[in-house]
Amino acid sequence: MATMVSPVEVAAEVKGRFGAYGGRYVPETLMAALEELEQAYDVAQTDPAFHAELDGLLHHYCGRPTPLYFAKRMTEQLGGAQIYLKREDLLHTGAHKINNALGQGLLAKRMGKQRIIAETGAGQHGVATATVCALLGLDCVIYMGEEDMRRQELNVYRMRLLGAEVRGVNSGSATLKDAINEAMRDWVTNVRTTYYILGSALGAHPYPTMVRNFHRVISIEARRQFLEEVGKLPDAVVACVGGGSNAIGAFYEFLPDASVRLIGVEAGGRGTALGEHAARFQKVGGGLPGVLQGTYSYVLQNDAGQVSSTHSVSAGLDYASVGPEHANLHDTGRAEYVSCSDTDALKATVALSRTEGILPALESAHAVAEAMRIAPLLGKDRIIMINLSGRGDKDMGILARELDLKGAGPATPKGSL
């Protein structure tokens, strides 16, 4: 028998596909690390001790399960479907990101990697990673676009306070995509000693699957809470989609429930021209299947295959590609993807703050805006769950500027509510 491994034989073993999407498109130097990671993850996943430690920390350290909250006043004001909030904003560090950062941090520890790197857009994943590194005694370097460092300054301070080194990235548009490029360059260089905690359901296999699985807890809890506390499943689950980690976590357990609409909300930014938004799935926007940062998915690009710059008021949604599992859910029609403008997200931020006393992250406000749009169109017996993926304290600088909060009276966003 020939001992040569033909590429075709190897190809048969490739995992990590979601329909046509996903896969592994990385420099060869990273392949050994991805294989090591996949193997370690596969073992951890079937190890009760790993889950016991993770679940214990998710409960005692992070505050899981997060509440499912009926937003009564917002429901009354909208006059249609009942609005429920899955309160990921109440998790330790203020967003869903800690679910994944903690899972991967524990995995890194198991693998004996002392040095952690991560990228961050809004800073929530960076803060979650810095937090986990403090908790587990690991060294931490966070890559962040300089534009994002400006607009999410408070999170930069938090990361530094937690002991992380924050490295600014000024290439490209100095946002999330550029931070991922730089993190991958670091990983290629230090691959033997470093674990890369990728913060969204993106990148090369096994990341999209692994990150989704660490966030599945959102829909596992929510589905159970609906059945136990409300007595039925929601009619729609709405979540914002940047890379798509909170959305895939919120959707996943509802995938077999055909009656539950799954709605992802992308950043519509300030217009439909390429560069003015981060709406990869919107027909006019310039998003087409392509390869960026290790995975095959929808990518905002020009007709020569150069990746486009993006715009969103929310740093966490300001990304040219999207997780490959969403690309498949989009093509199969199981999930719907819409977009919401900067202006509508700001209005939704004010609306949720004033009706419920809950300040959403600008990312999550995109989901709130879509729920506000569709709730009045649905009957009062219908139920919408918003995955409130994060809280908005980090956005106060932007909100102060955009909403004119420096005057004496209450804020009014541009346009009326």
Added chain:
Amino acid sequence: MPIEFKHKPGIVAYLTAGDPDLATTRDIALVAIDNGADVIELGVPFSDPLADGPVIQRASERAVARGTRLSDVLALAKELRAARPACGLVLFSYLNPVVRMGMRQFCAAAKEAGADGVLLTDMIVEEAGEYLAEMKTNDLAPIFLAAPTSPDARLKAIGAASKGFVYAISRVGITGTQDKVASDAPQLVARLREFTSLPIAVGFGISNAEHVKAVGEFADAAIIGSALVALIEKTAPEAAAKAVGEFIKGLRAG
């Protein structure tokens, strides 16, 4: 035509096409060939060159900003082939511009342009089914990267899938110059030889005659990338071809 290293060691010259402009890239490539480069790697500039260090990142950014497209690089390849029928010509790209053009269209266009081979930075052997089929249809050499971190099973697959030559990455990291040839390199080349009889070219951090000589001790060719791109960056466009010619000639002086 087959890629051939007439010199020992051979020299592969990487150029970011369109930096500073396509006409200058053409002039530089011609002079490089005339001064002893066996193979020209024509780099397609990309917006997100995540395997590259700052030098090639900047060159890529400049070329993209000038609007350099994959189709322009193919046209340039065709010009080079017409002018220098015997030189080795490899198209070097990240995957997305190729995906955008269409794998089948790209491979046919590369053949039509007269290229000998193609290297796709972020294409690994496991994902290469369609790519390898199209390369075969067009009788082009798919060149894969081998890394010091690649275990033997991967080196086997890389050796089996490659034609023309195998690109051995001298060290763990991104592109860019360094003082010495990395100590990872000889061992990687020795491991690769177990699995392939193809020529092996060593790249990453090769920037002077001393490095080329050192590579010649254990490999078939040296790949010069960032050092050339940096030279072009700091030289006025009208003087770039001459400077590159002298630089390539100097690489043989060691």
